[in-house]
Structure formats: C-alpha cells, structure tokens
Amino acid sequence: HGLTNLLIVQKTENGDSKREAEKVDLAEQSLLNKLIRRSLVRNRNQVEVLQRDPTSPLYSVKTFEELRLKPELLKGVYNLGFNRPSRIQENALPMMLAQPPQNLIAQSQSGTGKTAAFSLAMLSHVNPDNKWTQCLCIAPTYELALQIGQVIEQMGALCPDVKLAYGIRGNRLERGVKLQEQIVIGTPGTVLDWCTKYKLIDPKKITMFVLDEADVMIATQGHRDQSIRIHRQLTKDCQMLLFSATFEDSVWRFAEQVVPDPNIIRLKREEETLDTIKQFYVLCREKEDKFTALCNLYGSLTIAQAMIFCHTRKMAAWLTANLTKEGHQVALLSGEMTVEQRAAVIDRFRNGKEKVLVTTNVCSRGIDVEQVSLVVNFDLPVDMDGNADNETYLHRIGRTGRFGRRGFAVNMVDSKHSMDVINQIEMHFNRRITKLDTSNLEEME
Ligand code: ADP
Numbered sequence: 236h237g238l239t240n241l242l243i244v245q246k247t248e249n250g251d252s253k254r255e256a257e258k259v260d261l262a263e264q265s266l267l268n269k270l271i272r273r274s275l276v277r278n279r280n281q282v283e284v285l286q287r288d289p290t291s292p293l294y295s296v297k298t299f300e301e302l303r304l305k306p307e308l309l310k311g312v313y314n315l316g317f318n319r320p321s322r323i324q325e326n327a328l329p330m331m332l333a334q335p336p337q338n339l340i341a342q343s344q345s346g347t348g349k350t351a352a353f354s355l356a357m358l359s360h361v362n363p364d365n366k367w368t369q370c371l372c373i374a375p376t377y378e379l380a381l382q383i384g385q386v387i388e389q390m391g392a393l394c395p396d397v398k399l400a401y402g403i404r405g406n407r408l409e410r411g412v413k414l415q416e417q418i419v420i421g422t423p424g425t426v427l428d429w430c431t432k433y434k435l436i437d438p439k440k441i442t443m444f445v446l447d448e449a450d451v452m453i454a455t456q457g458h459r460d461q462s463i464r465i466h467r468q469l470t471k472d473c474q475m476l477l478f479s480a481t482f483e484d485s486v487w488r489f490a491e492q493v494v495p496d497p498n499i500i501r502l503k504r505e506e507e508t509l510d511t512i513k514q515f516y517v518l519c520r521e522k523e524d525k526f527t528a529l530c531n532l533y534g535s536l537t538i539a540q541a542m543i544f545c546h547t548r549k550m551a552a553w554l555t556a557n558l559t560k561e562g563h564q565v566a567l568l569s570g571e572m573t574v575e576q577r578a579a580v581i582d583r584f585r586n587g588k589e590k591v592l593v594t595t596n597v598c599s600r601g602i603d604v605e606q607v608s609l610v611v612n613f614d615l616p617v618d619m620d621g622n623a624d625n626e627t628y629l630h631r632i633g634r635t636g637r638f639g640r641r642g643f644a645v646n647m648v649d650s651k652h653s654m655d656v657i658n659q660i661e662m663h664f665n666r667r668i669t670k671l672d673t674s675n676l677e678e679m680e
Contacts, residue, residue: 261451262376263574265480268345269382270578271585275321276346278505284326285499287337294329296320302328307393308358315389321348323502330498331356336442336474338494342482343502349478353445354386356476360443361417363396368413368436371469372420372445373462375452377403378574383447384420402426408435423452423461430468438468446493449479450486459489466493507633509664514632515671516646516657522550525613525647526557531673532611532645533563533591539608540584543593544631546614554613555593568594596627612646615656623659645671 284293296302298319299312320328323343330337331353341349357370374380380403391397400406400414402421408414410433419426419436429435446452446462453459466475475494479486482501490497517532519525533541545551548569555567566580566589584592587606596616616627632644646668648654661668 280503283501295325311390338475338497340497341500366415370418370443374447443474446477514668528673539606541609543611564589565591623656625663
C-alpha cells in the first residue's frame, strides 16, 4: 500500500555504487514495535503540558483509583498488570476524562502508554445503555487497528455491555442498519464509508474521536484526506484526541486542523549517548578476514549477547551461514521477512534463545535489547554518498543514559574509505575509537 517509503540506498558489497532500494514502511515499523513490546519504555524526561486554559488547575494522577473509573474497568486495568499510570498517562488521563470534555494532542515515543490511555478513555466514556456508536478511533492500517482493538477488548473484558466493531477492509455489513457497538475502531477508508456511503454510523452521535499515529497517518495522502473528511462530519462538541510518536511541522499543522483548542502533552525522547560505550575498530582486508576477526573477538570475550550489522541482505545471509557453520546460534533479521516473522526473531533473541543477531539496518530501527553488550558494525553505516551516517551509528550502538550499562562497539574497517568513515564518526561525536588487534584482546578487558 501507498505508505511513505523512505528510500535507503545501499551499496553493494564490493563498494561500487549500484543502488539497491529498500523500503521502510512506517506503519510496519510501528506494528513491529507493538508486537515486540511487553512493557513501558523508560524515560526520565519531564512531561510538558500546555493547557488550553492556563488558569485552570492542572490535574495529574498518581493512581488509577483517582480517576474514579467504573469498578469493572478499574479491575480490567489491574488485570493487565498496570499498577500505576505511566508518565504520559498521569496527565493525559485526567484531561481525557474531564467534564466538560477537552481536546488533546499528545506526543511521545512509541511504548510510553498512549494506546492504553485512549483505550481507557473510550471505555470510560461510553454509555453502555446507548446502543449506538459513540467513540470512533482511526489508525493507519488494518493491523494497527487490530492491535488497538485487542487492548480495548482486554481492558474492557469485565465490561460485557460495551461492544466493539472493527471498521476494516473485509468487514462487510448490511447497508443502512445502524451499528449497536459503542466503539468503532478502524482505518480511515472503511470508517469513512461506514459514516457516509453505508450509513452504519451516525457521525453526529460520535462524542469522542481518536486519531492514533497521526505521523504515520499523514504520510499517506489518501489517509490524510479521509481522516479530514471523517472529521468534518463530526459535531463541534465531539471530543477530539490525537496521538503521535513524532512531531514534525507537518504533523503539527494536521493536528491543529483536526483538534481545535487543544491541550498539549509532550514527552521528549530520552537521548541516546555514547558515554557508556567503548568503541574500537579492527583493520581487516576483505569479508573473510572480517569474519575471522569476528570469531576471534567472540571466542575470547564473555559476551551476553551481540548484534551484528551488515549493509546488505546478501552479506547478512552470508555471515549468518558462516557463523552457524562455526557452531554459533545465530538469528537473522532480514528485510524480506514479514512483520510477524521479524517480531518472532526479536522475541527469541530477547529471551536469549540465540546469542547473536545478524541484521541489516532497515530491520533494526527501534529495537532495544538491554542485554546486548557487543555491537559489531560488520559494515559501517554510510549514507548514499558513502559518508559516515552518524545518526545511524548512534542508533545502533547508543544507549539511553538510564540503563547505563557498559557496552562495546567494534567497527570492521576494510578499506581506506572505511577508515575515513571511522575518522568522521570520531570527529562528529568527539569520542575516541581505539584500534583493536583481535589476535591480542587484552586491551578490551
Ligand atoms: P504506545 O501507544 O505509546 O506505543 P502502549 O499503550 O502500547 O504505548 O504501551 C506500551 C506497553 O506498555 C504495552 O505493552 C502496554 O501494555 C504497557 N503499558 C501501558 N500502560 C501501562 C501502565 N500504566 N503500566 C504498565 N504497563 C503499561
């Protein structure tokens, strides 16, 4: 489908500039994050709150009890293992549940509790005695809509009178017969059809509208337009809630269009740092030599888990096969895998079933595996012009300060050019990258 694809142009193994385009699908990335995440991400930054009316008192809650939820809903929250509200939930929940209703724009990285927050808000908002759709929630893809639906179903498991319908492709219903489900979650296209063409939903009776993953949504022109067309059918009194993991100007302009007079909550991402990482480089000749160096390295260190980055799928596959031959248990994360397959590989690695994960760049965004103590750049991260890609370097080996665990990064240098890249990275971060002799590894200990 037509989601914005970032073009990542790869160099071939021998370094000539034949380009191989690989697509990063924003919605897939988001789904992958959801599939592999089992708990909240940690973040020490302050939540920023901008109130529509700065003179009104700012409510925040430290417990779910303070929200005065229906008992069966509170129980549902606890049954999910949530003990207390997350950072963003502390402020967002009282705002979303306040009377009179308030609009909200909330931005925080994936894994900070946004989905759980608006799911709770919808479940709390509906009147189960009213057998019509009251809450409408749209997400960028079928799969993401299903993920949200699952959260609502689990959280609302003890609220049997609250019903949920999925406005997603393939879900064909009889025209003109109004839905009785109080909550509809779906994708913009189908939901728009349900409101207009099929008249399954009366948009004038919607009192809470949730737009999730706004950044992913607007990356597709069609979704953006459909979202706005749905939004236009709603009444002025409808409560508007918009969530996004990132906030570029384009997202912001869209948000302001959809959410009038908003309260705004932001939680900045915790910065990655190289401070707790020891960085090395190893001089090698070609890929076989790099492989030997890698084996020496791995054989002589006590390493919890390692991640190895390659530039191409082909190289990743070659490396995996050879490491396996040497008797290592290796997992491979590769671009041709489905999101579900990738999630399964990451899950196994997290559980320690494999000690080594070989991957290309595209697959590994957003994976944080705390126990990884060694990151190897089998190929160095470079941009289209062959210059150091500092941002990717930081993503691969950087850690958030909180974990503070020591780690090692080893860069394989196989040409004068890649030595230049190392020098560029060194200069950019102003951190020493030390030469390492893999036949004499004492200096690493
Ligand atoms: P986001 O929508 O920002 O990506 P989610 O709502 O999906 O975040 O939450 C991320 C993870 O944290 C999920 O596994 C979710 O079950 C869990 N979670 C959410 N809120 C809480 C909470 N208050 N306490 C514990 N875990 C939570």
